[in-house]
Amino acid sequence: MNWIAFIDHLPALPEAILLVGACALMIIDLHVKDERRIATLAAAQVVLALCAAATLFVLWASGGSRLLIFHGLFVSDDLGHLLKLTCYVAVSAALIYSRQYLAERGLLRGEFVTLLLFCLLGMMVMISAASFLTLFLGLELMSLCLYALVALNRDSALSTEAAMKYFVLGALSSGLLLYGMSMIYGATGTLNIYEIAQHTGRLARTPSDHTFLVFGLVFVVAGIAFKVGVVPFHMWIPDVYHGAPTAVTLIVGTAPKVAAFAMAVRLLVNGLIDLAQDWQQMLALLAVLSMALGNLAAIAQANLKRMLAYSTIAHMGFMLLGLLSGVVGGNRLNVDAAYSSSLFYMIVYLLMSLGAFGVLIYLSREGFECENLEDLKGLNRVSPWYAFIMLILMFSLAGIPPTAGFYAKLAVLSAAVDAGQIWLAVVAVVFSLIGAFYYLRIVKLMYFDEPKDLALAPRTGGAGYALSANGLALLVFGILPQPLMAMCLSAIQGL
């Protein structure tokens, strides 16, 4: 064995572990009986823990420097490590939260675990992509697994319809993204993101090349917007969130968003920062539309999953505010603050989204889906503790201190104000007020109304503890946000 080559490729160790682990699990699971499936889940958690250990090792060994390996196809930097760790947390939590839910519905099959792990592998490849090729590879691996996961409950018409919609629109968006990439390849002659960055600065000064690049950029932004899920590329979100089993909605709504954020940073910030003036305007439009439509449409929803779907759209719009505040008139002083605010927002959003869907899963039981607003009525009577957790989650989503959601909003708004986008900040603030209404309505249902037929089924396997930790984390990050903010800042500075 060539040890030098092994050490050179060490930054890809987490991906290697995950790939081996996922393949091994796929085979081993064939011999595991349904009632022993918990062994597969435990093994998956072990794989995740090994991945996390490997990532931490790479993080420590690299000492904050950026490494390009596989002939410039794969990048290992602090942003990647942070996002990967976030994804492990999300996937691990998803496994814990959803075990009993899936078991009660006969969906706890080996495919679930395998697909989830391959989906995670796709995300990790996306996060570490240094080339259009790797990026697309990771994106497709992730998306294909997600389509299959949405259709996990194959006898449900709602699920299969959602999966079909997701697949058709997802394929379309991949096509758009590829088309845009091909334009940029045509202009710069390279697929490597860092080389593209070197070329665009020069090309952007010639009007004809600039037009050509912007033409490609439009499609790239559209592709990103679809994966992040912002208006007007949001159509799939409510249907997929609603149609998929809640355990899968939890997955769709968390880690893939982080991967999509990574994609946006890799393509726009690492690759096309010289076109920032152009894509910032596009993002501004997307952001305002998303905040408006997301928040307004969420009010009208009676289904919790649909409501959270629209709330996601609004939150992603808010997150974009940070991304579009980096470059001010060609000046890049604000870059670190702005992009790190988006990153912080993303991580906090992931925690909130995990928790919110986690509560829905926790309250569902055999033959009962907790998915309508009505279903939360009087939760404070039935279970004050989980009502309190949901209260923290809702106030965090609404951005009320002292929860982490407030600092996420604060950081992004601060970046926008620093960039001179005061009116955009005011618009964001007004829409987040509108947004506060529907989160408040959930608190109202839980605390002020009498319970209808809500009863807690006994839950085992640590889901309750994980959920409590998840909710309290938002309170802890709300009281002491500095460590996470500092991590985000240093990750962005290492780009």
Add this chain to the structure above:
Amino acid sequence: MLLSLAIWIPIAAGVVVLALGGDQRAPLQRWIALVASAMGFLVTIPLYTGFQLNDPGFQFEEKWLWIERFSVFYHLGVDGISLLFVLLNSFITILVVLAGWSVVDNRVGQYYGSFLIMSGLLNGVFSALDALLFYVFFEGTLIPMFIIIGIWGGPNRVYAAVKFFLYTLFGSLLMLVALLYLYNKSGGSFSISDWHKLPIPLRAQILLFFGFLFAFAVKVPMWPVHTWLPDAHTEAPTGGSVVLAAILLKLGAYGFVRFTLPILPDASKHLAWLMIALSLVAIAYIGLVTLVQTDMKRLIAYSSISHMGFVTLGFFVFNAYGIEGGLVQMISHGFVSAALFLCVGVLYDRMHTRMIGDYGGVVNTMPKFAAFTMLFAMANAGLPATSGFVGEFMVIMGAMKANFWLAFVAASTLVLGAAYTLWMYKRVIFGAVANKEVGALKDLNPREFAVLAALAVATLFMGVYPLPFTEVMHASVNELLRHISAPKL
């Protein structure tokens, strides 16, 4: 250290009370709440006794780096302006705990937990010297108040709670943008004293002024954004109304003296006419509206708006009488409105109605209660030798210095205030016994007596000998006036 204790003792106790869980532990929860609120008050007393009267700056300061990324400090301190509010808040908390003692028997832990946490947060608002810390406390109070109104309130509580929350959130979100703008202009500092020195052009000052105005005007509340208050007050449980009237309304007015006047003096002068006009509308028009209320709590709520109009009027005439008068009026209103809401609470606990028409001749069955209510009604009307007189008189003096007609309109409150308060008093307390429920009323129990007696002593003491209250303000108010007079364009 004292200020941190004043903030964190109630919050820690609130968490403990919440953690104790269900109603089977209610007696323990009540006692913990009482002990914690008493301790919270005790730690604020050294703030008063150790206060340096000649020092216009902040005292009892504590400063720790909190969020390095935004250079936010956990920076506390009080000056002559904020000191009394910390004391008032800690004092009122004890009364609130006592007021709910035997009345609240449903989800007791959550009730006391919410009140204690809110009390700590309110102390935080009054002692925060870092704008972001201020904002966190300011907004944080919304959550417990929302829960208090929504769970233990009257029949229309949900509507009132949501309205209260969204109204105040709207104001404070715009303030957040203003705070971030100042943070950006000051080169990355959230320190309020840094902002006092920051030069800002007039156009920006005016925009910022409106950013702050919405937040504070909603909280005060000023006409025409006052409409949430009658609903919130009416539907809140007695303790909730007391905290709302005595403390929460003071946040807005406090914001004006802490942020708007010193940071935006030029815009404040430029737009003083607007503020004075809104204040006079509140005093005169809301005074008239108060007259026709049929619900006792609603009546007191409207009278609060009218009295708070006095406060904002005093602030925007820019002289020592006006500003000190406004501050004194805030303290006095804290005592008097709290007392009046407690009085209504006493009746409501017995009769379960707040309508004036359901009462009459209460004096026949509740003589002690009638005597206390008389005192507080007089104080609300601004009778000399009660605390209500001192503040109103000072503000009218201040307004007189600025313009005779201002003082003239403002003084109309003395007539209107007497009219609505005493008319309500007459209809509820005097006359023949209206019905057999009133005939069966029992007079004050020792607990209620003690609570009302404490407030009666405070009201009378402040009316007869206001010096202990005003002398702590002088240095800080003069410093504030010096700030306002120096343009900082």
